[in-house]
Amino acid sequence: MSGDALVFYSPVDDANDWREALSAELPDLDIRVDPDVGDPADIRYALVWLPPKGFFHRFPNLKLVTNLGAGVDALVRRDDLVPVQFSRLSDTGMISMMTSYIVYTVTRYARDMHIFERAKRRGEWEYVHPRPLSSISVGVLGLGELGSPAAAMLAKMGYDVSGWSRSEKSIEGVRSLTGRAGLETILAESEILVSLLPHTLDLDGVLGADELALMPHGAKFINASRAAIVDEAALIAALNSGAIAEATLDVFSVEPLPSDHPYWQLENVFITPHMASVTVPALAARDVAESIRRVRAGKPPLHEIDPARGY
Structure with a gap:
């Protein structure tokens, strides 16, 4: 009308x-x-x-x-x-999509699928013995509308899950951390780190070089939130050095990602075109x-x- x-x-x-x-x-x-x-x-x-x-x-x-x-x-x-x-x-559709994306990308690393993908391209049979999911620590940054269901599902699957958010959350099977000390703890303990943080002024660049250096050597990083959460230059340096072994990235400061961007040349970076959840x-x-x-x-x-x- x-x-x-x-x-x-x-x-x-x-x-x-x-x-x-x-x-x-x-x-x-x-x-x-x-x-x-x-x-x-x-x-x-x-x-x-x-x-x-x-x-x-x-x-x-x-x-x-x-x-x-x-x-x-x-x-x-x-x-x-x-x-x-x-x-x-x-x-519910958007939440289900994000949860499925996080479950897939976390499990891809936990079950060593990235290793088998590269072995297939080389034409080689490479065996890596599976590990119990309970031995794999997963940190989820951001326990909001999308982060909480994803963390809960990972916990139900058997992963050792911790989450970090502004306020403490009660999610079955998920340890809740807050504050700067909580952030440093989850970074230091997470073999696989997932970012589902909102992009707010206080979280702009929250994962800088110092924070990334706290992660275990060879950790994996998944970003399905906002590119500005992480210092891009610091992440590229960590990926090149092997300090961070692998990354799955769905969000970028410029989209579509330019063809000359360094991410395209890094074999240890898995890129998806901002489609984790629609x-x-x-x-x-x-x-x-x-x-x-x-x-x-x-x-x-x-x-x-x-x-x-x-x-």
């Missing part, structure tokens, strides 16, 4: 899929796909992923911004937003619609975030 419209923007998501899913939940919602926004004054809601600089300046009556994903760093510390409410997606419109539209209903009724949206904290 006029005066109560939603604008959709994403460089990677299918607008038609979202239009269909949202229309099934809210038939009265006027859905407009950028740049065809009509009268900008009609826009009350925005469903976006990585909106460009200045994107929101056009919409003076905006009430709710929903992020097409769990990471909201592209929506905080902006100068083009009037005071609005923020929410992020948290659908949103499934048919599952997530229900939450988006409910947030809009709540805002219409003067209530907070689902999965509301605090821009000051960044999550």
Whole structure:
């Protein structure tokens, strides 16, 4: 209806899929796909992923911004937003995808699949005797909406799992650590380290050269959160020296990853194109619609975030 419209923007998501899913939940919602926004004054809601600089300046009556994903760093510390409410997606499909990615990448190292992959390319039969999962220590940095289920699943599989977060968490089978001392402990003890941290100001570059040097020699590192969490130059140096034996990286400071980037030349780096977890419109539209209903009724949206904290 006029005066109560939603604008959709994403460089990677299918607008038609979202239009269909949202229309099934809210038939009265006027859905407009950028740049065809009509009268900008009609826009009350925005469903976006990585909106460009200045994107929101056009919409003076905006009430709710929903992020097409769990990471909201592209929506905080902006100068083009009037005071609005923020929410992020948290659908079961996205959580399942991230959990499956973490289980796969951790298990790929735990079961030495990276060694067998290289042996296959050489045409050699190389046997490595399997180790019990309980003997493999896995550290999960970030125990939020995505990190907690992943850590819990790894623990259920039998891994020795520890997690680090801002506040202490209670997750069956997972030791919870906090603070600087907790970070140093989990770095020093983790044979496989997984980052699912949000990108906030206090976590920018939290894994620098000093922190990476705390990890056991030959440790493995998996980053499915944000590239800015880790000092890229320090990570490349550690990978070249063997201090960190292997890395699986799904996020990068520039995407797509440039063809001349050093990561491409490192045999011990497994690269995935920022696809560890994606949103499934048919599952997530229900939450988006409910947030809009709540805002219409003067209530907070689902999965509301605090821009000051960044999550």
